[in-house]
Amino acid sequence: MNIKQAISWASDELTLVCERPIFEAQLILCHHLKCTRVFLLANEEKILNDVEFFKEMIKRRKDSEPYEYISNNVSFYDINLFVEQGVLIPRPETELLIDEVSKIVKEEEITTIAEIGIGSGAISIILARKFPNLKIIATDISQDALRIAKKNIEYFGLSDKIQLIHTNLLDGIQDNLDMIVSNPPYIANNFILDKNIIKYEPKEALFGGIVGDEILKKIIDLAKIKEVKFLACEMGYDQKQSIAKYLNQININSVKFYKDLAGLDRGFIIKF
Numbered sequence: 001m002n003i004k005q006a007i008s009w010a011s012d013e014l015t016l017v018c019e020r021p022i023f024e025a026q027l028i029l030c031h032h033l034k035c036t037r038v039f040l041l042a043n044e045e046k047i048l049n050d051v052e053f054f055k056e057m058i059k060r061r062k063d064s065e066p067y068e069y070i071s072n073n074v075s076f077y078d079i080n081l082f083v084e085q086g087v088l089i090p091r092p093e094t095e096l097l098i099d100e101v102s103k104i105v106k107e108e109e110i111t112t113i114a115e116i117g118i119g120s121g122a123i124s125i126i127l128a129r130k131f132p133n134l135k136i137i138a139t140d141i142s143q144d145a146l147r148i149a150k151k152n153i154e155y156f157g158l159s160d161k162i163q164l165i166h167t168n169l170l171d172g173i174q175d176n177l178d179m180i181v182s183n184p185p186y187i188a189n190n191f192i193l194d195k196n197i198i199k200y201e202p203k204e205a206l207f208g209g210i211v212g213d214e215i216l217k218k219i220i221d222l223a224k225i226k227e228v229k230f231l232a233c234e235m236g237y238d239q240k241q242s243i244a245k246y247l248n249q250i251n252i253n254s255v256k257f258y259k260d261l262a263g264l265d266r267g268f269i270i271k272f
């Protein structure tokens, strides 16, 4: 099988699963050959090595597995991160949370941050790269997530900037914190997700409880108890009303909600 035949076969296989089957076939082949798409176009007659491995990757994609897990790579903010099943694939909207946090770190001389639910390390790694004097303590309940975060943190040489702790929320952490940041699980338990998400991404990274905002509310309580200066969280597009109501009930008045690029409510910053 040559490159041209491989793309033709793979795009036929992916027609019913992908919106852009030729493009995805090319992407997977580029990953397989460690080459660019331009190389594929310029070398259509080149015979493929290890065809079975390529076919296996196409089979995984045909079964709706996200490309990021197949290639063990995700592009996020200005870097690429290692990902595999067991950790959430960081989403573009989370880049906005980082921008909101960055403004505060700059303006308010924040020196110590805790991230609840580090996942692949996406948020903490970007913040640590932007602010070399920042100390970050990052937790997760998932050992798989912590293992992958560690791998990414080591790759970027940030092991002395980000401390990883296996715990629920911030249990056992006594350090003084200026700010808490989190993109916690916030989807309602009974929400029907697409197959590519529900079959492959970790449940503990997705579901936040019966309503969905239960963990967010616990984090708000925790930030209040810990007397941090700021809390920044991502949330679901339909959670602004319930979070605003909760903040009102517990006498927190200084909150700013922000929207994502689609114009949907996506997160909030509390100043205590």
Ligand SMILES: C[S@@+](CC[C@H](N)C(=O)[O-])C[C@H]1O[C@@H](n2cnc3c(N)ncnc32)[C@H](O)[C@@H]1O
Residues within 6 Å of the ligand: 088, 089, 090, 091, 094, 116, 117, 118, 119, 120, 121, 122, 123, 139, 140, 141, 142, 145, 167, 168, 169, 170, 183, 184, 185, 186, 204, 205, 206, 215
């Ligand atoms: C939506 S993912 C976010 C991952 C990463 N921060 C990102 O933005 O891509 C939520 C993460 O929180 C972790 N998590 C869920 N419940 C937790 C808890 N009670 N305490 C700490 N981490 C938790 C999950 O394992 C998962 O890694």
